[in-house]
Structure formats: structure tokens, C-alpha cells
Amino acid sequence: MIDREQVLHVARLARLRLDEAEVETIAGELSGILEHVDRIRGLDLEGVEPTSHVVHLENVLRADQPWQSMPPAVALANAPEPFDGAFRVPSPQADAD
């Protein structure tokens, strides 16, 4: 079970502000996911290799060739407060307090 404290901890790491009702909902949802994983763990997996990926591919690489980057105006098109060609964001220092 995921408890309230764990939800708040993960929310803090992700800089999410949750109200009490959301904390409860999410605790239930996350617990459900973990329960599902537990159910899988209960299966007989003897002889099954653990895998991190579902595709059996290796070494999918690209040549070190430059491509055309986006014009800065396009890159910044969705930035709410661009400033001098940069993305302006609230100070993470202030945010941490």
C-alpha cells in the first residue's frame, strides 16, 4: 500500500501541489498499480529472463551528423515568458523554499 506520506514525498520530488482529496485518490491509484505488479510477481517465472525492454534490438545508433536545429523563435514559441532568447522560469531556489 502507498500511504499518504509516500504520495506527498513523490509529489514534492515532482513539484506537484496536491489537495487532500487528490492525495487520497492518487494513493489508491498507485497502490492499485503496485498490487498489479505483486500479482505478476506471484506467477511462476522460473526460467524467464528479466528484461528491461520488450524489443530485442541492440545498438540502434545514429551517425554523428548535424541536422538543422529549430530557429530560436520556434523553440521559444510556447515559452510563456521568453527573455533575451532564453526560457525564463521561476527561480528554482525560490521554488525550493
Place this chain on the structure above:
Amino acid sequence: MPEELEAVIGLEIHVQLATRTKMFCGCELSFGDEPNVHTCPICLAHPGVLPVPNEEAVRYALKIGMALGCEIAPRSIFHRKNYFYPDNPKAYQISQYDIPICGEGKLGDIRITRAHLEEDAAKTIHVGESGRIHGSAASLVDFNRGGTPLVEIVTEPDLRGAAEAAEWARLLRETVRQLGVSDVNMEEGSLRVDANVSVRPAGSTELGVKTELKNMNSFRFLQRGIEAELERQRELIGAEGTVEQETLHFDPASGDLTSLRSKEEAHDYRYFPEPDLVAIAPTEAMLQEARDSLPELPAARTARYEAELGLDEAQARLLAGDPDQAAYFEAVVAAVGEAAEPRVVANWVTGDLTAALRAADDAERPAVQPLADLIGAVASKQVSHAGGKQVLAILVADGDADVAAVIEREGLAQMGGDDGELAGIVAAAIEADPAAAEQIRSGNGKAIGAIVGAVMRETKGRADGGEVNRLIREQLGL
């Protein structure tokens, strides 16, 4: 008397790879361009994009791993390192976790824990008054650097002092530089060194609580930062306090260490395998190519100079650390042949030549053959060492000068003992300084210097010091 506390230091080194493009997209790498001119949907983390690793970065990582004697993983995977900060728009950094591309290795006496591939973060600039948003301070983010390929090298805590750590870091930089995979410029941030520092009672095998030092952008600051932190920890423990695990920022201007918690607060990265990237399993061809491209590296070259050329360790390391100088030295050794020992050539190259180049405002080295001729001429006593230095100054000014002609023209040919000229000058010098002569006779060996000096002045350095000494003793009946 408090017990002695031994320093225990490990380093984490980030090397920016000098590829043309970023780690997972084709945006060009640059330094000092206008902000955000090298971005795309991948490095800005737009939804639905797929990263694809840069094969050159993988090749460079393999070269670094091999140069550090690391075990190369037959199959390594990428992980997501989750953290929320504006320098990384995905809210995770693609890195490697439990299966890095390069495993255990060793450089010099220091064990390497691992070397793995990852991507660099964007550059954030904190702005003051002018950049305020709704009254609160803001940061400006430039994603040109975001996604630059990095190799992070981690050492075991094998270093035992600040100076040793700085010296080893220099060896590492030289090694990586000679691989041609990075600019390794600490001021520009293409080489970044963090230090994990702790102390423990001398002789103990347990590790004390460590702190992590960041922002030391030169080897000098690295050494000073570690020194300051060791002192702080020793004082703290001496006063019955305890060291707290934290990240410290070193300010080279004030020498202060300040705690840096905001970004590091949550050391809870929740790593998990990166589902968008498949494993890297270096093929035999990839490994062979990396192996074949390795130059002879400083540590190996130092060992060869000691074993094959009979140089002492300090001199071997001095020469081996600079590939241009090493190549020049080896060419001169070959050109000198049997005329002089490699040790003698090393003395010339690292000593008199280096001094002469510096005296001539960092002039170019002379051509190989003239220097080899000069070293041969001194070794065979055609010219004295002092005379040789005069010839060297002329060679530095004119790199293709003919050594025999210079010796002739400048009248520097060494005076032998055969024609009696030198014996005459020695006799005159003894006569001119009877007090010194008396002292030498009565057993004061040091007094001979005065007469040798007089002879050298008279001959303008053309006489061989050993021969002058012999003649003085002979004439004084010693």
C-alpha cells in the same frame, strides 16, 4: 593529543565529449553561441519524440574505458535519473545506472569504479532585479548545452591528499586529451571535477562521512578546495563534532565552502530503465576499432621511458605528459643515436632547451637534427656544456642553423688539454689567487670553485669543467 586523521578522497569527473552533435539528437554542439540556437523537439523534450544515441559518443566512451583499463560491459543499458529542475526539461536525465558501458579499471595507482555515458544539462543563469517575474527572482535557461554527450568517470576513494588528487586529475586530463575525445577545458566546463572528501583515523579501513565538493574549475582550486574541506572536517572532529553528509560549493575567491542543498535536496532519483533506448552491446568490430585508435598514453609512455630509455620517473613523466614534447624528444634520441645516452637528451630537452625557449618568449623548438648535433658535440667534448648553451640560444633563434658552423664562427670550440693553452690559463689563474690555492692545498675542496670560475671567465666558457678541475689539482700537486 588527538589521533591523526587520514584523508580519503574519491573523484567524479565529467568529460564533455567533442562530438559534432548532441548525445541523443542531431543538434550541433557549440560554446558561446547565442542562446537556444541549437535545439530541437528531442533536446527540448517535446512529447512523443525518440532519442537515438550518437555512435561517435559511444565510440569515445569505449576509447576512454580502454584507456582507463576498464572492463567494457558486453551489454549496457540507459536509465532515467529523475529530478525536477529547469535545466532538464524531461524532468529526468538519461544516464546509466547499474550496468555502465565501462566497469572497473585503473589509471596509475587509482582504481576506477566505472565510466558511463549520459547527457549534460542546460545552462541556467539566475537573474536579479531586471529579470524578475511577479516580484520573484527568475532563471534564464539556454538549451544549447542540454544534451551534450558526457562520460562520467568515478574513482574509488583511493586518493590520500589534496595534492595527490590534483596531480592524478592532471594525469586523467592528459590521458583523455590525448585520446582526442574532449577539449578537457576546465574553465569552459568541458572537464568538471567533483571531489568526495572524508577523513578517518590513520590506519582505519572504515570510511568516514563524506562531503561532495563542486565547482572547482581549475586544478589549483581543486587542490585548495579539498585542502579547505579536509581542514574543516579535521577541526570539526577535533572539537568532538560530526561531519554531515552534504554537497559543498567552493568559492575560489574567498576560499569559502557553502552548503548547496536546493538542487541536491532530494537525492532520490528513482532510476528506472529508459524504455526509449535499447541496449548497447559493443561488437567485436567496435571494440577493435576503439583499441586500434588508442595512442600511447602518458602512463604507458612513462613506463617505457623508464624501462627502455633509462630515464628516472620524474623526468619520464614530465616528457610523457606532453605528446608534442615526447615526440620531439624521441626524434632527437633517434638522431643522436650512440653519441649520447637518452638520459642526456632528456636533460637537454626538459632543462636547457625548455629554459632557452622560455627566455626567447616561448620560441619554437629548433629542428631535430641541429639539436642532436649539438648534444653530440657536447657529449664528445667538442664544445663545453656552457658553450653548448650559447649554441642552443642561437639554435632557438634560427632553428636550422648548422651547429658545427656556429661553434666555429662563435669561437666556442672546446679547449682541450693537449696544446697547453688551457694549462697556461689555469696556471695564470692559480697565480692570481694564491689564497684560494693555499686553501685547496690545505684540503678545502670548495675553494677550487674560485679558480674554476676564473678560468671559465677567461675562456668564455670554452673549457671543459672536468678538465679544468683536473688541471688545477695536477698543478697544485694534489
